[in-house]
Amino acid sequence: MNSAELLPYALLGSERRAPSHETLQQATAGLIGSAGRPENTAELLLTAASVATSAERAARRLSAFTADPLDEALAETRPVCTGVIASRLDQVLESERAGVRREFFTLLDAAGMRVPHDRVPAVLNVLRGDAEIRTAAGGSLGRRAEWLARLNPGWNFVHASAETLDEAAWETGARAARERYLELLRDREPPRARTLLQEAWPRESADVRASLLEVLRVRLSADDEPFLESLLQDRARSVREVAATLLALAPSGTFAARMRSLLQPLVVFVPKKGFLGSPQLTVELPVEYSAEMRLAGIESKPDAAHKEFGERSWLLIQLLRWVPPSVWSQEYRLKPADLLRLAEKTDHAATLRAGWGHAARLHRDPLWCEALLDSIPFGTPHYMETLSCVPRTVHEELIWQRLNAPLNADRVSEVCLLARALSPPWSAPITRSMLQWARSAVERIQPCRVVWELPHWGSAMDPFADPRIETGWPEKALELPASRNAIEKFVETVRFRREMIEEFRR
Amino acid sequence: MDRLAGWAVPQIELLAPDAASLKAGRALASPGKWSGLGRSDRVLWGLCQGSGKDPYRTQIDLEGPAFKCSCPSRKFPCKHGLGLFLLILANPSAADISSPPDWVTEWLTQRDSRAQKQAEKEPAPPSAAVVDEEGRARRSAQREARVAEGIELLDQWLTDQIRTGLSSFPAYHSPGHLPAARLIDCQCPGLARRVQLLTELRLSGEGWQSRLLAEMGRLRLLISAYRRMDALPDTLKAEVRTQIGWTQDQERLLAEAPGVQDLWRVVGQSMDDDGRVRVQRTWLLGDRSGSTALLLAFGAGAAPLVARAVVGTEFEGELAYFPGAIPLRALIRRQAAPSASDLTRLGTPELSSALRGFGAAAAANPWLDRWPIVVREVVPALSEDRVWVVDRNRVALPLLGPVENHWQLLAVSGGGPLWFSGEWDGEALQVMAFCSVGSTHASVAA
Structure with a gap:
């Protein structure tokens, strides 16, 4: 008897049913003696099972495997990183500093090297949660990552183009899955994404409609305008x-031109008259909420963020908001700063600033954002967004000014905030000045916020700007365990980056 | 002979007492954290600035390896030791070859003199043994009696299970249902371990019934074999005693057992950890004899297991085998300095032939739990939510654990052929090491 035949008796219990003693004894084939003891049914059954299972285990034969083999991965085109760089990769994977990771992968990609195959899964797991590192990594993951991602859906970000369009996700998926589907489709076939959205439109709730519509921001074209108009x-x-935002951004500029024409009688530039006269800006608020405005999607009542404005001011803000700000500076041949100065002399300065501010941020216009920055309260969300559009030199200048100003707690907060927003890598001169300033700030102001920012500075700054980063920190700061810790972490980060960069230079 | 060459990063990782230490060690594996780095043939050293005033003095004796560090950590080896090892291994030029400073030579001298004393102590004092001969005989008779008692109660318990039927075998046992504790009292730890395994098998998912019956059958075989001990050949006698739980005097074994001299290749390593005791198994293949050998190391709690043999290395040396149904478990009697080994030519391209090796061993020793399978030119495939290795004859063996455990193996293969070593337990392969064709450095499964 084989084990499959014996198993049912063992499961049921030999006291209920069992083969005869003769059969069981035969099954042991005389291999196992009982040493002269009489054996009961249960003992015999188990002995027979032990002979059968042992024999079957030792004599197992393999049957044909029918599943399809995996396709072979494409050959790599880049050389693999080895030695110090491979071991640096292991450290980077352990590191919790996203900035350092990003830098490593940028360097690896720039060096034209790739991750060793056995590290690819660990790298993919790190990249899964960080889109910025994905961009930095570029081709350094090699072909093997693409191959692996086909086996694990969790990694299909590796090449968005390979992410399969799953129509079921659109039909029945959760909100995020539907948005993702529409994004992918928009990226590949822009008109189809729009048509799909149009078809689904009547069935969707307002909330969902607004967020799905945002997807069309990518690859906008004139073909989208009739739908957006509606x-x-x-x-x-x-x-x-x-819809109005997307129309304002549309490359044809039709919607912006329509707004401009509505503004024609309201905002008028009067160039210098005669020898003594000065240029002027005359501004009038719309008299009424016209049918034309309503058709153009202009709202009659101010929204929550514009409560301080009257209804007519609000109409003007909206009209200004949808016109690219460069239109004004080009038409009047005036710099944004000069136009803003003229605006100050009108009765509607705040209204103009608000309208132009929205427009400058929407179009990320560096000149307008620079001119507007000072008029926006420091540190507010509008300020930070406007700051993110200004040229780097302007951003750095704002820091310089504060480094040179008398030191106090407000200056410290401002520098910290501005430094947070300054995108890495920082130049050597500003790095040097900031560190020098930080040392004296820590010395003179207790407790000093700068200390907590240092680990971030360490991953954003030029690591070679200050060769003696570990020195010059006031004793007072080193006595407190927490701030000592932050300074050590900073020094460690900078050293780590120096070594890493030097390893790539070799 | 450069001893450093016998080491690779994955092996050092295995030395780490826990994941946190390894992580901290990796973070320390960069030259900027160290000063006074140096190395010689035998030893690595360096100074690491920690939170204390003086830098920590870290040193590693590659003959061992043994670690020493002046830091206050209770972990062993500490993060400094791991960091130093990882650093110099990845970047040997970070440490100049020079003669060690005094604090290093001092330690080495201490170690050598301790080792020498140990060696002098080794031959057991014969007179004392003679004196206690009577006591030993009495203790041994006592144990035989206890074991006989344990065998009886196990037989009774097993018979009860079969009589009442395995379908009612409980998935969770109240203490006392399993006779494991009583078997320990009867000095049968080997039987107790197998009895405890029954619960695991009960919870092992689909097909548990036949696995449970098979393991009970093996216990039944032990009982029958024990009762007929006098009729068994010496090798099988020794096997049965080992399976029940008698241990060998290792010193005596090293001194007396016949040795096998060979070029030993370390083809794989695996670890069992039940939370209290860790058992590390290291598999060796003899180049000339074709023998298989298993080295066991035991560690309690967080204490590290220092392997004397590292996967991907080979050494000329002599092993002493424990007596058993087949020669398998062994101790290293003599070992020349290890060097890196190209494992990729080892093994067979046919799974069925690798499995025949297991079949022969399992036929001679039905209690054989695991056997090394070393194959080359196999490719991975996915089926039934598992990873399989498939050979050129289109037959396959499944890997232990879900697909998620095997991304590294899949990544290294890229669908192409692999060299592979694993432990076969009769059902699935526990991955030990693998590498792609053309590469000589094996990745060691975590």
Whole structure:
């Protein structure tokens, strides 16, 4: 008897049913003696099972494997990183500093090297949660990553183009999955994404409509405009706003031109008259909420963020908001700063600043953002967004000014905030000055916020700017375990980056 | 002979007492953290600035390896030791070859003199043994009686299970249901371990019934074999005693057992950890004899297991085998300095022939739990939510654990042929090491 035949008796219990003693004794084939003891049924059954299972285990034969083999991965085109760089990769994977990771992968990619195959899964797991590192890594993951990602859906970010379009996700998926589907489709076939959205439109709730519509921001074209136009009359204010934003950004500029013409009688530039006269800006608020405005998606009542404005001012802000700000500076041949100065002399300075501010941020216009920055309260979300559009030199200049100003707690907070927003890598001169300033700030102000920022500075700054980063920190700061810790972490990060960069230079 | 060459990063990782230490060690594996780095043929050293005033003095004796560090950590080896090892291994030029400073030579001298004393102590004092001969005989008779008692109660318990039926075998046992504790009292730790395994098998998912019956059958075989001990050949007698739980005097074994001299290749290593005791198994293949050998190392709690043999290396040396149904478990009697080994030519391209090796061993020793399978030119495949290795004859063996455990193996293969070593337990392969064709450096499964 083989084990499969014996198993049912063992499961049921030999006291209920069992083969005869003769059969069981035969099954042991005389291999196992009982040493002269009489054996009961249970003992015999187990002995027979032990003979059968042992024999089957030792004599197991393999049957044919029917599953398809995996396709072979494409040959790599880049050389693999080895030695110190491979061991640096292991350290980077352990590191919790995202900035350092990003830098490593940028360097690896720039050196034209790739990750060793056995590290690819660990790298993919790190990249899964960080889109910025993914961009930095570029081709350094090699072909093997693409191959692996086909086996593990969790890694299909490796090449968005390979992410399969799963129509079921659109039909029945959760909100995020549907958005992702639409994003992928928009990236590959822009008109189809729009048509799909149009078809689904009547069935979607306002909230969902607005967020799905945002997807069309990518690869906008004139073909999208009729659909967007129609949405200016949508039931939901949030949808109308997204539609107007996209129309304002559309490359044809039709919508912006329409707004400009509505503004024609309202905002007028009067160039210098005669020898003594000075140029002037005359501004009038719209008299009424016209049918034309309503058709263009202009709202009659101020939204929550513009409560301090009157209804007519609000109309003007909206009209200004959808016109690219460069239109004004080009038309009047004036620099944004000069135009803003003229605006100050009108009765509607705040209204103009608000309208132009929205427009400057929407179009990320560096000159306008620079000119507007000072008029926006420091540190507010509008300020930070405007700051993110200004040229690097302007951003650095704001820091310089504060480094040279008398030191106090407010200066410290401002420098910290500005430094947070300054994108890495920082130049050597500003790094040197900031570190020098930080040392004296830590010395003179207790407790000093700068200390907690240092680990971030360490991953953003030029690591070679200050050869003696570990020295010059006031004793007072080193006595407190927490701030000592932060300074050590900073020094460690900078040293780590120096070594890493030097390893790539070799 | 450069001893450093016998080491690779994955082996050092295995020395780490826990994941946190390894992580901290990796972070320390960069030259900027160290000063006064140096190395010689035998020893690595360096100074690492920690939170204390003086830098820590870290040193590693590659004959061992043994670690020493002046830091206050209770972990062993500490992060400094791991960091130093990882650093110099990845970047040997970071440490100049020079003669060690005094604090290093001092330590080495201490170690050598301790080793020498140990060696002098080794021959057991014969007179004392003679004196206690009577006591030993009495203790041994006592144990035989206890074991006989344990065998009886196990037989009774097993018979009860079969009589009442395995379908009611409980998935969770109240203490006392399993006779494991009573078997320990009867000095049968080997039987107790196998009895405890039954619970695991009960919870092992689909097909547990036949696995449970097979393991009970093996216990039944032990009982029958024990009762007929006098009729068994010496090798099988020794096997049965080992399986029940008698241990060998290792010193005596090293002194007396016949040795096998060969070029030993370390083809794989695996670890069992039940939370209290860690058992590390290291598999060796003899180049000339074709023998298989298993080295066991035991560690309690967080204490590290220092392997004397590192996967991907080979050494000329002599092993002393424990007596058993087949020669398998062994001790290293003599070992020349190890060097890196190209494992990729080892093994067979046919899984069925590798499995025949297991079949022959399992036929001679039905209690054989695991056997090394070393194959080359196999490719991975996915089926039934598992990873398989498939050979050129299109037959396959499944790897232990879900697909998620095997991304590294899949990444290294890229669908192409692999050299592979694993432990076969009769059902699935526990991955030990693998590498792609053309590469000589094996990745060691974590």
